[in-house]
Amino acid sequence: MKAIVLAGGNGTRLRPLTHCLHKTVLPVFDKPMIFYSLELLAESGIVDVCIVVSRGFAAVYLQLLGSGADFGLNITYKIQDEALGIAHAIDQCRSEIQGDDCLVVLGDNLFDKGFNVKQIVEGFNGGCELFFKEVHDPERFGVPTLDGRKVIKLTEKPDNPDTNYACVGLYMFDKDLFDHIATLEPSARGEYEVTDLNNIYINKGQARANFYDGFWIDAGTHDSLLKANEYFYSLNQ
Amino acid sequence: MKAVICAAGKGSRLAPLTNVAPKCLLPVYNMPMIMYPLSVAKNAGINDVCIVISAEHAHLFANLLADGSDLGLNITFKIQKEALGVCDAICSAKDFVGDENFLLLLGDNIMFDDLKESVDKFTSGAQLFLSHVKDPRAFGVAKLDGEKIVGMIEKPINPPSNLIWTGCAIFDNSFFELAKTISMSERGEFETPDVIQKYIDLNQATYSQLKYNWFDCGTHKSLVEASGFVHKISNSLQYERHQNPLSRIASLRSSIEVSKTV
Numbered sequence: 111m112k113a114i115v116l117a118g119g120n121g122t123r124l125r126p127l128t129h130c131l132h133k134t135v136l137p138v139f140d141k142p143m144i145f146y147s148l149e150l151l152a153e154s155g156i157v158d159v160c161i162v163v164s165r166g167f168a169a170v171y172l173q174l175l176g177s178g179a180d181f182g183l184n185i186t187y188k189i190q191d192e193a194l195g196i197a198h199a200i201d202q203c204r205s206e207i208q209g210d211d212c213l214v215v216l217g218d219n220l221f222d223k224g225f226n227v228k229q230i231v232e233g234f235n236g237g238c239e240l241f242f243k244e245v246h247d248p249e250r251f252g253v254p255t256l257d258g259r260k261v262i263k264l265t266e267k268p269d270n271p272d273t274n275y276a277c278v279g280l281y282m283f284d285k286d287l288f289d290h291i292a293t294l295e296p297s298a299r300g301e302y303e304v305t306d307l308n309n310i311y312i313n314k315g316q317a318r319a320n321f322y323d324g325f326w327i328d329a330g331t332h333d334s335l336l337k338a339n340e341y342f343y344s345l346n347q
Numbered sequence: 348m349k350a351v352i353c354a355a356g357k358g359s360r361l362a363p364l365t366n367v368a369p370k371c372l373l374p375v376y377n378m379p380m381i382m383y384p385l386s387v388a389k390n391a392g393i394n395d396v397c398i399v400i401s402a403e404h405a406h407l408f409a410n411l412l413a414d415g416s417d418l419g420l421n422i423t424f425k426i427q428k429e430a431l432g433v434c435d436a437i438c439s440a441k442d443f444v445g446d447e448n449f450l451l452l453l454g455d456n457i458m459f460d461d462l463k464e465s466v467d468k469f470t471s472g473a474q475l476f477l478s479h480v481k482d483p484r485a486f487g488v489a490k491l492d493g494e495k496i497v498g499m500i501e502k503p504i505n506p507p508s509n510l511i512w513t514g515c516a517i518f519d520n521s522f523f524e525l526a527k528t529i530s531m532s533e534r535g536e537f538e539t540p541d542v543i544q545k546y547i548d549l550n551q552a553t554y555s556q557l558k559y560n561w562f563d564c565g566t567h568k569s570l571v572e573a574s575g576f577v578h579k580i581s582n583s584l585q586y587e588r589h590q591n592p593l594s595r596i597a598s599l600r601s602s603i604e605v606s607k608t609v
Contacts, residue, residue, distance in 0.1 A: 126379060127374045336574055
């Protein structure tokens with residue numbers, strides 16, 4: 111198993127902070143945000159990691175993370191020239207990952223420990239593993255319709271959610287991943303959507319749900335970034 | 348009157364955050380830290396601002412602030428060649444200050460007081476802005492005799508008061524002459540409190556106490572606390588949410604004045 115960390119995008123919702131720091135290197139308590147993803151990967155036992163960065167901010171990541179040796183990882187960098195969606199970002203890693211299973215982490219999604227990724231990685235048996243967290247406001251997220259652990263549908267921001275689960279920014283895909291990405295069409299907003307990718311696995315009956323009850327946040331807004339800072343600060347008190 | 352903002356510190360206590368950007372560009376809730384001292388200067392009616400930075404980070408400051416015109420300021424950058432402390436940083440802005448007086452601000456300090464009246468009334472000497480803290484032992488502490496400041500003691504074991512110097516002050520132009528007369532401290536820097544002591548010895552130092560919260564964002568803990576405080580007041584007070592960062596902070600500041608609750 112290899113891994114992809116997505117650290118592209120423009121972080122427009124976090125302006126003016128992102129005029130001088132790229133989103134996934136913004137502070138989360140005592141570390142740049144992306145350290146949390148890399149530490150999660152280090153725990154999972156995965157060694158080969160591709161980080162997808164946007165063209166304008168590549169230098170920051172190279173300088174900060176280097177070869178990855180500090181984390182016990184072997185990091186390769188891939189440039190996404192244009193922000194054309196998560197599935198498009200994943201596709202940039204085709205040459206490095208093709209032929210392997212892979213774990214994809216969104217760099218602005220923060221998880222606390224207590225999440226046995228290593229076990230899930232070791233037990234992976236093809237198809238795709240999706241991760242869900244119970245929330246109060248599922249209508250803001252991708253929400254699954256479930257049959258036990260089998261995902262039968264994933265709906266983006268539904269008006270009437272079938273469950274109280276939100277799909278978090280962590281995915282595990284088998285080696286068919288890049289073949290599936292090749293069949294995707296851009297969405298109405300002109301992006302290659304990860305939800306469409308997930309739906310390919312779902313329609314084949316190959317998507318399984320994992321339930322996570324630890325701390326999770328998508329640190330994409332000023333308020334959620336502050337919450338993440340306060341949470342990891344409180345753990346250190 | 349001009350303003351000098353010291354923002355050249357590396358912020359090594361904040362590593363690894365400061366491996367990416369200098370301390371003064373790190374976020375305090377929804378703004379880069381440097382916006383807060385810039386807003387203090389603008390609020391005090393000072394438009395000519397010099398930011399002293401390190402060469403290593405010059406491009407990041409330039410990207411964010413450019414010439415300052417978007418913020419309604421006229422910004423000059425000066426490079427501090429070696430990390431020799433605040434006093435040396437101020438001296439590197441000597442040409443910029445010319446023969447005027449100046450407001451000194453630290454790039455990593457967050458405060459909400461309006462200094463306009465102090466700036467307008469200032470004539471000569473040094474006016475220090477002090478803040479009351481629970482544990483003053485890590486700071487430069489003011490020794491008072493009634494209403495008069497008679498000494499500035501750096502990191503005292505037995506503090507003579509709970510009033511510490513925040514790093515914010517108004518100085519007259521004699522600062523640069525007095526700075527030449529002090530000697531290097533044990534840690535190899537020229538210390539601003541030593542210059543202040545000269546003003547005190549000349550009977551030319553006065554002080555005011557800040558009314559509102561003051562944060563020195565030098566540690567991970569204080570950075571999160573400052574962010575939490577700004578978030579709290581941003582959401583509890585009524586103020587205009589301008590797009591322009593300085594207008595937004597100014598509006599927040601005046602709402603603190605009105606509410607008197609902070």
